Amino acid sequence: MISPVSDAAERGRHLVVAIDGPAASGKSSTAQWVASELGVRHVDSGALYRAATASALRRESESALWTEDFVLSAAADVTLVPGDTTFHARLAGASIEAELRGSDVTSRVFLVAKMPRVRAWVSALVQQAAEGYAVVVDGRDIGTVVFPQARLKIFLVADARERAKRRLIQRLERQPSETEVAAETTALVHRDAKDESQTQQAVDAVLIDTTYLTQEEQVQRIVALARQVGRSPGVDAG
Numbered sequence: 001m002i003s004p005v006s007d008a009a010e011r012g013r014h015l016v017v018a019i020d021g022p023a024a025s026g027k028s029s030t031a032q033w034v035a036s037e038l039g040v041r042h043v044d045s046g047a048l049y050r051a052a053t054a055s056a057l058r059r060e061s062e063s064a065l066w067t068e069d070f071v072l073s074a075a076a077d078v079t080l081v082p083g084d085t086t087f088h089a090r091l092a093g094a095s096i097e098a099e100l101r102g103s104d105v106t107s108r109v110f111l112v113a114k115m116p117r118v119r120a121w122v123s124a125l126v127q128q129a130a131e132g133y134a135v136v137v138d139g140r141d142i143g144t145v146v147f148p149q150a151r152l153k154i155f156l157v158a159d160a161r162e163r164a165k166r167r168l169i170q171r172l173e174r175q176p177s178e179t180e181v182a183a184e185t186t187a188l189v190h191r192d193a194k195d196e197s198q199t200q201q202a203v204d205a206v207l208i209d210t211t212y213l214t215q216e217e218q219v220q221r222i223v224a225l226a227r228q229v230g231r232s233p234g235v236d237a238g
C-alpha cells in the first residue's frame, strides 16, 4: 500500500537520490543514514525482491518450480508501507525483516530478480513511493532503470574483501578470522556474478569507492551532493 498523493501537481517534483552498487557495498545502511540526514525517507528496493522471494518460498519451497507467473502472484501479498524514516516491505501486512535477510531468501532471490515482470513490479512500487515523498532509494538499477531522471545518482563500490569483512563484522559482531573473510569473499564474488547483468552504473552517476572511507565519510559526501541538487530550482526536498 502506498499513501495516496493528495496533490497530483506534486507528482515527480520530489527529490530522488539513487544509490546503486554491488552486494555488501553498504548501500542500504548508507542510504538509510543519508535519508535521515536529509529528513526524507529511505526505500530499499532489494527488500522488495526479497519479500517476493519470501512469499514464493512460503507457497512452494522448491524454487526450481517457480515460474514468473507464480512469483508475481506470490508478490501480490507484498506491500510497501511508509514509516517515519523508511518504507517497509510487508508480507500479508506483517513485518518479516528476519525472514528477508535469512539464507533461504538470500540464496534464491537472484532467481526472482532475473524475472522481467517482477522487475517491472518492483520499479512501479518504488516509483509510486517517490510520487508522494522525497526519497533515497538503493538498489542495482535505480539510476539507470527506475529513476533515470534522478537528480543525484551515486554508484558505491568497494574491494570485495573489504565488503566481505564489513558484512561479517555486522553479522558476527566481532572481528572475523582470515578463513571466514576468505570464504565470505568467495561467496560475495559469486553473488556479484549472479547480479551482474542488472547492476549498472549510470553514465551520470558519481562513483564512490568506499574501500578506504568510513561510513560517516561516505554519508557526508552524499549528503553534501544531495544538498547541492536539493537547492536547484524545481526540486522539492521535503
Ligand code: DC
Pocket: 023, 045, 046, 047, 049, 050, 109, 110, 113, 138, 139, 140, 141, 142, 195, 198
Ligand atoms: O541488495 P540486496 O542484497 O538486498 O538485493 C537482493 C537481490 O535483489 C539481489 O539479488 C540483487 C537484486 N536487486 C536487483 O536486482 N535490483 C535492485 N534494484 C535491487 C536488488
